[in-house]
Amino acid sequence: MTRTASLAIARTVGRLSRRLGRGGGTSAPGKVLLKIRPGAIQELSARLPMGSLVVSATNGKTTTARLVASCLAVEGRRVLGNTAGANLLSGVATALLDGSARRPRPEVGLFEVDEFALPEVARRLRPRVLVLMNLFRDQLDRYGELEAIADAWAAVVAELPPDTILVLNADDPAVAELGAAAGRRATYFGIDDPTAALAELPHAADSIRCRNCAAPLAYDRVVLGHMGDWHCTACDRRRPVPDVRATRVRLEGTTGLRLEIATPDGPVSADIALPGMHNAYNATAAAAAAIALGIPRDHIGAGLAAADAAFGRAERVRIGDRDAVLLLAKNPAGANVTVQTVLLDPEPLHLLVALNDRTADGHDVSWIWDVDYEPLLPRLERLTVTGDRAYDMALRFVYAGLDRDRVTVLESPEAALDAAVGDLPEGRTLYVLPTYTAMLGLREILVRRGVAEAFWHDS
Secondary structure, eight states, X not given: OOHHHHHHHHHHHHHHHHHTTSOOSSXXXXXXXXXXXXXXXXXXXXXXXXXXXXXXXXXXXXXXXXXXXXHHHHHTOOEEEOTTSOOSHHHHHHHHHHHHTOSSOOSEEXXXXXXXXXXXXXXXXXXXEEEEOOOOOOOHHHHOSHHHHHHHHHHHHHHSOTTOEEEEETTSHHHHHHHHHHTOOOEEEEEOOGGGOOSSOOTTOSOOBOTTTOOBEEEEEEEETTEEEEEEXXXXXXXXXXXXXXXXXXXXXXXXXXXXXXXXXXXXXXXXXXXXXXXHHHHXXXXXXXXXXXXXXHHHHHHHHHOOOXXXXXEEEEETTEEEEEEOOOSHHHHHHHHHHHTTSOSOEEEEEEOOOSTTTOSOOGGGGGSOOGGGGGXXXXXXXXXXXXXXXXXXXXXXXXXXXXXXXXXXXXXXHHHHHHTOOTTOEEEEEEOHHHHHHHHHHHXXXXXXXXXXGGO
């Protein structure tokens, strides 16, 4: 079958998917295309004059890709990507398929890639820039232990073409080790603001042993989870000196942050409409990625400042006369930083927590017992829980010490959303903490009510 015919058939699948209400056509066209033309990703990506940039991580890849896209937009570059979040091989193929029909043609590909799918995507795509941000415990029934992903990533790095630019998080021991173990030059990023330090290493930290010699790690400064200024207690491994580093992080409540970043090309400053320390990492990673693509630093600052939230990631929606903020919380590290972000709001808190255990969430929900929900309790005025495992989440909060009279359990997400909004005092914000499929379900409700757009419109 000719390439033209293959592309036409796959595009037809996408149109039918959207018309039949089966989604945004962000994966199915790619699946069909790869079935009838297995080399499609290699063929289509080779037509991008600036090549491709790939971002992978347990947490933050969607937001970081969005920040890089904003920098490229300020630069005036034509970008194609899987910004709707379809981050498996089929989603990358679909994005390339869509881009091949655009006129003028896109110049650069920008893809967020699932950490487990990265080996195959990298092999086919052969990216110009590969950004590896963090590794946290997530979906243990699917991935296995964190070390399994680290081993797979090490194989990816070892097989990269010599001209691929590797961008690594210096603050994550497992990620930083990838460059040292492969013996290749990498661009490192990290946070160097001493005021950003936590009091101690969290009990749910994941990378606590050296990947080189298995000895315990020690920290001079911890910023988020197991990320910070680390060193091995036995061998010579230690945090690399970051080439791109956030020297000043100022969290501006639940609405954003102010960031100053030192780069080899000079300082970058930006007020970013994304809250929390995790987004300081995402923005710093995006700055390092943009520099790797050759974007001038003044365009980087403007791009970071212009970016808005991706769907479900600090996304703010108006429901009637009340505000709600969706903060995806799908694993211990992500949920803990979300709790810290919510606590930046000085008002009494109203939360809607939605816990599912479907394939994309991970069937094992025992991770909720590693999340430090306890700091919320003194400020938590009302908690509504929903989802497939709503009672598990309610039990978690009751064991934490929350009065049962302040907990409402509603298995229906729509009923839970209405109840939580109905209990919300005027002028206050509802914070919604869902797992991945729960977030998609809640957004479907919001789209149906006309207060949010379908997630694939981002693409």
